[in-house]
Each structure stands twice: as structure tokens, then as C-alpha cells.
Amino acid sequence: MRNVLVGPVSVVGRASMGLMATLGGATMLLGRILRALLPPRFDRDEAWRQLYAVGVKSSAIVMVTALFVGAIMVIQTAFYVQRTGATSLLGFGVGFTVFAEIGPILIGLMFSGRVGANNTAELGTMVVTEQVDALRALAIDPIGYLVVPRFIAMIVMMLMLMALGDVFAIIGAALTADTLVGVDPSVLIGDILDSHLLDEYLLGLGKAFCFGVSISVLSCWYGLGVRGGATGVGRAVNNSVVANAAAIFFIDFVMGWIFPVGL
Amino acid sequence: MNAALERGFRAVGAPLVAVGSHAFGIYSVFAQVVMALLKGAVRWREVVRQSYLIGNRSLFFITVTLGFLGLISVYQVASQIQRILPDFTMMGPAFIQLMWREFAPTITGLMIATRVGSGIAAEIGSMVVTEQVDALRMCNADPVRYLIVPRTIASTVMVMMLTIYAVFIATIAGMVLADVVFNVSPSTFVSLSMVSGQDVVLGLVKALSFGFWIPIVAGQAGLSASGGSAGVGWATTRAVVASSFAVILLDFIISGIGYTVFDL
Amino acid sequence: MSGAAIRCEGLGKRFDDTWVLRDVDLDVYRGEVLGLIGPGGHGKSVLLKCLAGLLSPDAGRVLVDGEDLARLGPLGLARVREQYGYVFQNYALFDFMSVRDNVAFPLRQQAHLPPAEIDARVAARLADVGLAHALDLLPRELSGGMKKRVGLARATVGDPAILLYDDPSAGLDPVTSSKIFQLIARMHRPAAATVVVSHDIDRMRSVCSRYVMLEHGHVVFDGPEAALADAPESVRAFFFGAAHKHLEGR
Numbered sequence: 025m026r027n028v029l030v031g032p033v034s035v036v037g038r039a040s041m042g043l044m045a046t047l048g049g050a051t052m053l054l055g056r057i058l059r060a061l062l063p064p065r066f067d068r069d070e071a072w073r074q075l076y077a078v079g080v081k082s083s084a085i086v087m088v089t090a091l092f093v094g095a096i097m098v099i100q101t102a103f104y105v106q107r108t109g110a111t112s113l114l115g116f117g118v119g120f121t122v123f124a125e126i127g128p129i130l131i132g133l134m135f136s137g138r139v140g141a142n143n144t145a146e147l148g149t150m151v152v153t154e155q156v157d158a159l160r161a162l163a164i165d166p167i168g169y170l171v172v173p174r175f176i177a178m179i180v181m182m183l184m185l186m187a188l189g190d191v192f193a194i195i196g197a198a199l200t201a202d203t204l205v206g207v208d209p210s211v212l213i214g215d216i217l218d219s220h221l222l223d224e225y226l227l228g229l230g231k232a233f234c235f236g237v238s239i240s241v242l243s244c245w246y247g248l249g250v251r252g253g254a255t256g257v258g259r260a261v262n263n264s265v266v267a268n269a270a271a272i273f274f275i276d277f278v279m280g281w282i283f284p285v286g287l
Numbered sequence: 288m289n290a291a292l293e294r295g296f297r298a299v300g301a302p303l304v305a306v307g308s309h310a311f312g313i314y315s316v317f318a319q320v321v322m323a324l325l326k327g328a329v330r331w332r333e334v335v336r337q338s339y340l341i342g343n344r345s346l347f348f349i350t351v352t353l354g355f356l357g358l359i360s361v362y363q364v365a366s367q368i369q370r371i372l373p374d375f376t377m378m379g380p381a382f383i384q385l386m387w388r389e390f391a392p393t394i395t396g397l398m399i400a401t402r403v404g405s406g407i408a409a410e411i412g413s414m415v416v417t418e419q420v421d422a423l424r425m426c427n428a429d430p431v432r433y434l435i436v437p438r439t440i441a442s443t444v445m446v447m448m449l450t451i452y453a454v455f456i457a458t459i460a461g462m463v464l465a466d467v468v469f470n471v472s473p474s475t476f477v478s479l480s481m482v483s484g485q486d487v488v489l490g491l492v493k494a495l496s497f498g499f500w501i502p503i504v505a506g507q508a509g510l511s512a513s514g515g516s517a518g519v520g521w522a523t524t525r526a527v528v529a530s531s532f533a534v535i536l537l538d539f540i541i542s543g544i545g546y547t548v549f550d551l
Numbered sequence: 552m553s554g555a556a557i558r559c560e561g562l563g564k565r566f567d568d569t570w571v572l573r574d575v576d577l578d579v580y581r582g583e584v585l586g587l588i589g590p591g592g593h594g595k596s597v598l599l600k601c602l603a604g605l606l607s608p609d610a611g612r613v614l615v616d617g618e619d620l621a622r623l624g625p626l627g628l629a630r631v632r633e634q635y636g637y638v639f640q641n642y643a644l645f646d647f648m649s650v651r652d653n654v655a656f657p658l659r660q661q662a663h664l665p666p667a668e669i670d671a672r673v674a675a676r677l678a679d680v681g682l683a684h685a686l687d688l689l690p691r692e693l694s695g696g697m698k699k700r701v702g703l704a705r706a707t708v709g710d711p712a713i714l715l716y717d718d719p720s721a722g723l724d725p726v727t728s729s730k731i732f733q734l735i736a737r738m739h740r741p742a743a744a745t746v747v748v749s750h751d752i753d754r755m756r757s758v759c760s761r762y763v764m765l766e767h768g769h770v771v772f773d774g775p776e777a778a779l780a781d782a783p784e785s786v787r788a789f790f791f792g793a794a795h796k797h798l799e800g801r
């Protein structure tokens with residue numbers, strides 16, 4: 025009986041303690057990253073390498089995800105449009121959800137899973153094999169050499185992939201509209217373009233920028249904090265993707281609240 | 288010219304081969320799980336323990352993510368409605384219906400893929416690199432049957448339960464926001480009038496298939512881990528990506544079939 | 552002595568494009584303790600895993616009592632593996648189980664024994680390896696030597712007819728190492744076939760009746776200690792402790 029009562033309380037308690045520690049640590053890491061950027065003190069070559077690596081890792085999965093997001097949103101919107109007879113709203117509904125809401129969330133989650141998790145695993149492995157200590161011993165600052173290039177690469181790539189992902193989502197939507205819903209793709213695309221969705225598109229990019237910041241900072245923070253061998257690396261990756269998912273929904277909420285878009 | 292062509296083929300072919308062999312690996316784990324289920328060789332005590340772990344690990348996480356999703360969705364929809372037709376009576380029922388049909392199962396599935404899928408891969412992956420999986424084999428305990436089958440059953444049940452919980456949380460969050468910001472009374476907002484039995488079934492079928500496939504996809508990633516801590520990290524990454532993608536793909540397939548065949 | 556318990560014919564194994572084992576022919580007979588030696592990273596553990604069917608060969612075959620492991624199928628493989636005991640190089644204890652459950656695991660999986668009998672055998676075997684007091688500890692609470700001994704108890708609790716030890720004394724102090732080799736000698740029943748991989752040649756000499764040496768995945772020596780006189784210089788050098796100088800010289 026006691027367990028039933030104490031259980032949830034202690035779960036919430038422990039979770040909020042963990043949240044505080046993560047927020048504090050991640051904020052300090054962000055501070056150190058910004059200090060290394062002004063004036064720029066980081067490894068340019070490494071930044072280019074990371075940009076390339078992040079792009080190679082994530083473009084395919086983000087594009088394919090975007091295709092399906094567009095497809096799913098067409099199916100769901102068509103369901104409502106058909107019931108209410110408001111066929112003219114199909115383009116608006118699809119464009120709005122894809123650009124401003126579901127598109128950023130799903131693309132952000134995929135990016136976090138692919139790039140963020142991988143980053144935590146990489147840095148975590150470098151920590152447990154003492155490579156990070158070796159860098160320090162060579163008087164190379166791990167922030168400038170490891171973290172800042174990843175920070176830049178992830179933000180830039182997240183923005184580019186969101187911009188491109190929206191295009192792929194529209195393609196997925198058009199293909200599905202044609203095959204499943206019976207709406208001509210050119211009509212749907214015309215509808216979307218006529219719906220004045222520039223604000224939504226920009227909101228999506230703004231979210232992408234914030235996701236890039238949070239994914240890079242959190243995944244580096246968890247990676248550099250790994251303790252204890254293979255098990256430790258696995259656990260850090262697990263924590264990192266969970267924290268990133270929570271951050272994505274939080275950012276999505278705050279941005280949507282601050283910048284209301286729509287008709 | 289020839290060399291360039293060959294390099295081109297390699298660049299396109301290598302990822303395709305990788306995806307193909309990955310898909311085959313997942314299919315083979317799936318087949319083994321189904322065989323084990325048909326034979327009824329299930330460790331029920333472990334199923335109960337895994338269900339508890341899945342619920343315990345993800346309840347707080349789902350509360351946070353679905354809470355924010357409920358808040359922002361209602362906020363955005365209500366802002367639109369306020370500007371064109373200030374009539375909020377349909378908002379709550381439609382919101383709850385859309386949650387059942389689409390967002391509660393899919394977002395819950397994605398969260399479980401992230402939270403539980405990566406956990407399964409990390410756990411099984413570190414068992415592989417520390418040779419514990421080999422030791423299981425030597426004791427004639429089949430790793431798929433021993434490790435993945437209980438997690439599959441547990442996650443199938445738990446994702447369905449958590450989906451129902453997700454609808455509940457998102458509705459509460461949306462209701463509070465609608466009341467405080469747009470003055471929509473909770474009694475107007477909370478109504479199941481638009482939710483048909485078909486919507487409930489569609490949502491639960493989605494939850495069931497996400498729950499079933501996540502441990503299979505993630506467990507396969509864990510079992511194919513190799514080479515120390517880097518291998519475990521890599522397997523965990525792959526599990527997150529592959530199981531999240533599986534959720535999106537299944538969502539598309541089930542929604543598509545639901546829409547075209549059953550007019551859902 | 553009726554034929555080989557395990558026979559390898561032209562065994563080859565590769566990872567990606569590197570062949571780790573090449574054309575290995577090897578017989579392990581019942582009643583003998585075979586010492587498998589060779590420099591680190593030259594394929595001893597891989598060979599042992601091929602003998603147990605944990606890795607499948609890319610060339611040649613492995614026969615256990617005349618049956619090809621690759622053709623057995625899951626049920627046949629399970630039947631064959633009931634005869635095996637395997638001590639892993641890195642212990643491979645199940646970290647979510649207590650010492651007692653680790654050792655009881657093979658019995659619970661294979662034999663249909665009453666629980667009381669399983670408990671009795673587990674307790675007896677753990678007492679044999681000097682761990683009667685550690686029954687309820689978890690693997691992470693054990694020292695390296697204790698883990699090795701639990702691994703040994705788990706591998707031998709079912710009285711297997713084929714015993715494979717991968718470096719059972721690695722990283723242990725001399726006293727514990729000697730105890731481990733005494734245990735190996737004690738666990739070896741007359742009808743059993745035992746393979747011991749180790750770098751501890753001095754202690755192997757007290758238990759092994761024959762030696763096989765692997766270098767770059769090739770068998771470079773196969774015979775009893777007496778045959779070493781005719782062996783190539785490199786093998787003798789390795790065996791008599793000049794391994795490092797010899798390998799660096801090449």
C-alpha cells in the first residue's frame with residue numbers, strides 16, 4: 025500500500041531531480057560553446073567534416089520520413105475534409121500541419137534519433153576509451169575541438185533538412201492524394217501554394233533552429249558524461265534520445281505559443 | 288569511365304544492400320518470434336516484469352510529451368476557430384477523435400520506440416558484446432525466445448494501455464487550456480460524441496502493431512551489435528531510427544488501408 | 552578411444568575480408584586435455600567458438616561425433632550443445648542473475664531435474680570452486696577471479712562431455728591461477744574431451760596431454776610435449792617462453 029503511494033511520488037521526484045541536473049549541466053555547456061564562438065575558437069576543418077558526416081548520416085532517413093509524413097497528413101486531413109465537405113481546405117490543412125506542426129516534430133525526432141543518438145554514442149565511446157582525456161593531455165580543448173564543430177554542423181543541417189524535408193513532404197502528400205484520396209496532385213500543390221503558408225514555413229524553420237541547438241547540446245552533454253564501459257554508453261544514448269524528445273515537444277509548444285500562425 | 292561507373296554503382300548499391308540485409312534480419316527475428324508464440328513457449332513471469340518496466344519507464348515521459356502536444360494543438364486550432372467562426376462546440380469532440388485515430392497511438396509509439404526501443408537495444412547489445420548471448424546459446428536458451436519474445440508481448444500490451452492513457456492526458460491538457468485561454472467549459476470540451484467504435488478500433492490496431500514491432504526491430508539491432516562500447520552505441524542508435532521509422536511506416540500503411548478499404 | 556569427439560576439416564573463418572582461421576585440421580579425442588596456444592589475436596577464441604557452433608565457418612566443417620554442425624538445424628544443435636560446457640574469456644556471466652541462478656541456468660534449461668536436486672548440485676559445484684559463501688551475490692559484486700570461478704562452475708555443473716576453456720586464468724594472481732588449473736584437472740572426466748586456451752604454459756603442462764599452436768590462423772604445431780624437439784624453432788621459442796622476442800624479430 026505504501027509502495028503504491030510513494031512509488032509515483034518518488035518517480036516524479038527522481039525525474040525532476042534528473043531534469044534539474046540535465047538542465048543545469050546543458051546550460052553550462054551551451055555557455056561554454058557560445059564563449060568558444062565569440063571570438064571563434066574552434067577547429068574549422070573538424071566543423072566541415074562534421075557538416076559532411078551529419079548530412080550523410082541523416083539526409084536519407086529524414087527525406088523518407090518526410091515523404092511519409094506528407095502522406096499520412098493527407099490521409100488524415102482527407103478524412104475530415106470529406107466528412108465536412110470543405111474540400112477547399114485540404115491544401116491548407118495539409119500544408120499547415122506539415123510545415124508548422126507535425127513536420128517539424130517528426131523530422132526533429134528522426135534527426136535526434138539518427139544524429140543525436142549517434143553523437144552521444146561517439147563521444148561516449150571516446151570518453152570510456154579515454155580519448156577525451158588524451159585530447160586534454162595534448163592541451164586540446166574538447167569543447168573547441170569536439171563540441172563546437174558538432175554544434176554548428178547540427179544546427180546548419182537541421183535547418184537545411186527541414187527546408188528540404190518540407191518539399192519532400194509535399195511530394196509525399198501529392199503522391200498519396202493521387203493514389204489513395206483521388207485528388208489531382210497539381211490541384212493539391214496549387215492549393216498548398218495558394219494558402220499563404222509562408223509564416224508556417226518560417227515557424228517550422230525557427231523550430232528547426234531551436235531543435236538543432238537542443239539536440240546538439242543535449243547529445244554532447246550526455247556523451248561527455250558517460251561512465252562505465254559498454255553498458256554506460258548504451259544507457260547514455262538511451263537518456264540522450266529521451267531528453268531530446270521531451271525537449272522537442274517543449275520547444276514545439278513554446279514556439280507555437282510565442283508565434284501564433286494561421287488564417 | 289568504367290571505374291567511375293563502378294564507383295557510382297557501389298555508392299548506390301552499398302546502402303541498398305545494407306537496407307536489404309537489415310530488413311531481412313528484422314524479418315528473421317519476426318519469424319522466430321511468431322514461431323515461439325505459436326509454440327506457446329513464453330516466460331510469463333518475465334512478461335509481467337517487462338510490462339512493469341515499460342510502464343514505469345515511460346509513464347512520466349508520455350505525460351510530458353503528450354501534455355505539451357495536447358496544449359499546443361488545442362491552442363493552435365482554437366486560435367483559428369476564434370478568428371473565423373467563434374463556435375467552439377465541435378473543437379473538443381474533434382480533438383479527442385483525432386487523438387484516438389492518429390496522434391495518441393503514433394506519438395506514443397514514437398515515444399516508446401525512443402524510450403523502450405533504445406533501452407532494449409542497449410541492454411541486448413551489451414549482452415552481445417560481453418558474450419552473454421553466446422552463453423545463453425551454449426545453455427540452449429534461444430536469445431530471441433528468451434530475450435525478445437517477453438519484451439514483444441509486454442510492449443504490445445503496454446503500448447495499447449499507454450495509448451489510452453495518452454488520449455486521457457492530451458484531453459486533460461487541452462481541456463485546461465481551452466477553459467483558461469478560450470473560456471470553453473470542460474463539459475463542452477470533453478465529449479466522446481464524435482468518437483465512433485471504428486475510431487477506437489483504428490487507434491488500438493495502430494497501437495497494437497507499433498507495440499508488437501518495436502521490440503522486434505530494436506532487439507534485432509541489439510543482437511547484431513559487435514565490437515565493444517562503440518558497437519553498443521551504434522546498435523542503440525540504429526534501434527531508435529529503425530523503430531521510429533517502423534512506427535511511421537506502419538502508421539502510413541494502417542491509415543492508408545483504413546481510409547481506402549474501410550472508409551475510416 | 553573411439554574416433555574424435557570433435558573434428559575440424561579445412562576450417563576457415565573470415566571477418567569482412569581478413570581470414571582469421573585458414574585451413575585448420577584438428578581432432579579432439581575423448582579422454583584428452585588439449586592445450587591450444589598461440590600469440591594473442593591469432594584466432595584461438597574464434598576457433599573455440601567455431602568448435603561450439605557459435606560462429607559458423609566460411610570454409611570447411613566442424614564434426615561433433617561425426618555430425619556436421621552446419622547441417623544440424625536448431626533441434627540437433629540443441630541436442631549437441633547439451634554435451635558442451637564453455638568458459639568464456641570475459642566470464643559472460645548473466646549480469647541480471649545472482650551467482651546461484653547463473654550456475655543453475657544450464658540445468659534449468661536442459662535437464663528436467665526437480666528443483667531440490669538442482670539446488671543441491673549448484674551448491675555442491677559452487678563449494679567445489681570455493682564460492683559456497685557467494686551464492687546470493689550479483690556478478691558485479693564479484694572480483695575477477697571469483698567471476699572466472701563462477702563461469703567455471705556454470706560450465707561444468709551439467710557434467711558435460713566436451714569442455715572448452717577460453718583463457719581460464721587470464722589476469723589472475725598465481726595462487727588463483729594454480730587453483731583454476733587444479734579445478735580443470737578435477738573436472739576432467741575420463742570420457743570427456745577438454746580444450747584449454749591459455750598463455751600460462753607452465754601451468755598447462757600439469758594438465759594438458761597434447762598441444763596445438765595457432766599462428767595467423769594456421770596450425771603450426773600439433774602434438775605432445777615430447778614432439779616439440781622436432782618442431783620448428785618458432786614453436787619451441789614460443790613454448791619455452793621466448794615468444795615476444797621471436798615475434799618481434801619476424
Ligand SMILES: Nc1ncnc2c1ncn2[C@@H]1O[C@H](COP(=O)(O)OP(=O)(O)OP(=O)(O)O)[C@@H](O)[C@H]1O
Nearest residue numbers: 513566571590591592593594595596597598640718
Ligand atoms: N566478431 C569479430 N569481428 C571481427 N573481427 C573479429 C571478431 N572476433 C575476432 N576477430 C578478429 O579475429 C582475430 C582473432 O581473434 P581471437 O579473439 O580469436 O584472438 P585470440 O587468439 O583469442 O587472442 P587472445 O589470446 O588475446 O584472446 C583478431 O584479429 C580479431 O580482431
Ligand SMILES: [Mg+2]
Nearest residue numbers: 595596640717
Ligand atoms: Mg581470445
